[in-house]
Amino acid sequence: MTENAPSATDTSLRFLFDEADLRGEFVQLDSAYRDILALHHHSPAVSRLLGEFLAAAVLLATTLKFEGKLILQARSEGQIPLLMVECSSELELRGIVRGAEQATAERFDLLLANGQLAITIDPRRGKRYQGVVPLDGDNLAQCLQSYFAQSEQLGTRLWLAADGERAGGLLLQQLPSQLVTDSRQRDNFWEHACTLAATARDEELLTLAPAELLHRLYHEEALRLFEPRTPLFRCSCSRERTFGALVALGREELESLLAEQGAITMDCEFCNSRYQYQREDLAELLQGSPEPPLH
Template sequence: MTIQHDNLHRFVFERLGVRGELAYLDATWQAVLERHPYPAPVQRPLGEALAGTLLLTATLKFEGSLILQIQGDGPIRSLVAQATHGRTVRGLARWHDPVTEGTLAQQFGDGRLVLTLDPLQGERYQGIVPLEGDGIGAAIEAYFAGSEQLPTRLWLAVDGQRAVGLMLQQMPGPHADEDGWNRTTLLADTVEERELLQLPVTDLLRRLFHEEDVRLFEPEPVAFRCSCSRTRIADTLRALGPGEVDAIIAERGHVNVTCEFCNRDYSFDPVDARELFTNAVVPSDASTLQH
């Protein structure tokens, strides 16, 4: 069987009260890498965050997005990964040299992890915890242990070609086999990074859980997609205020804005700038002003 690319696979352990997801990012991961020249030590946590965030969207009960952010005072200053209910992802990281492989503390310094649930309808929910653990998977596990009280485990693997994630989560309520959670996580702990990166889904599940009754659902396609738009960029400029926008226009004759997620450029001339301030101010996506 050939490996399936750019898909999210759900599965459940019958009668154990445990659900799982497998996320494979191939062309999606390459699309992220093409936007910025990330060094290898930055690629790993960024790929892990993208795969982990995509896994978490499988647990959402609403239409919208989930955003994982890490901010710190180390060589990697910030990292953002976003995934939606439609299985689209995007992400970026900011860093300064020198940056090397290491633990989260070594790469991010004193940092914090922020998980934001952003439904299309309803209010945002945001949880903030200290950044803890040896990797992104451990940090997400710590978040769930402290904030959600929901046993969750992740195994993540990244190379230059793909980012892969495996997640197990215990479902609420009593279960027929109370040892199911401990048993399945012990089995998953035997997985190797090369197996995550190389084995097809069915082969991987058979290798890890061949004695368990696993039901695998149809895969859902995943793609890189940026939600930036001229309207959202205009909202960002409105948030700056007319004074700063007018100053840029006076100096440069126009305002250029680059979306940091996809590198798409947006240009506003003096006529465009005058039309910006007829609507309400709405915060928008991460972007870089060129002036």
């Protein structure tokens, strides 16, 4: 498992409008984003796309009250057959892109042509939930907004940016009516808040301090800022988990692999960690008593 200490610019900040039923989240990724990019070769366009997925995963994970992880998974017939990002409730991030080495397109619709986006909520306790939406927008933010429009009654808007060095994003979401009960007034404020958010340039999402950006956008509104949290890159792979995958192979297939290769090697796609098992490591498993080796 690979861990990296985050810099001060890896930040997720929640905020509330004191006079409206509206919440927001702002995220900036710096070292967490670069640490993930450093593990594999990506073109600039793929790096930007992965950054937007990472920022979106943090924004969406913060809207949920659960312990577990949120998974964004895009499958397509384009140059990127699979892009997957995970964000835990502790804001631990990891991500992979398959086909990145050959991808040359710049446009979202070519990289992820004829694709689908699956959003999976995987709680540590309780049932898994998954929603799927076509990747038929011009960018990831549009596709996510289509998902929320289909599955949620509360308005949700996102703005995402990435440049290969930093990734950032802003989310606004309506809350159930409590402070403002008049529907017209509620809709007007929602449009007002979204119109102001849309004025934020990509460069500002990536470089301005969170409090500075929110002041620029909403200095005439009463905002309540919460304690910022720190997203970071951390892979959840382990020797015990890879051993579990070997258990599923069965004794005959393990014997065949050992005879052919001498040892069995398992590589993590997310962090490039390598786990190797010699015959003696698998002795109990081969004899029918699967206990994972600790070394």
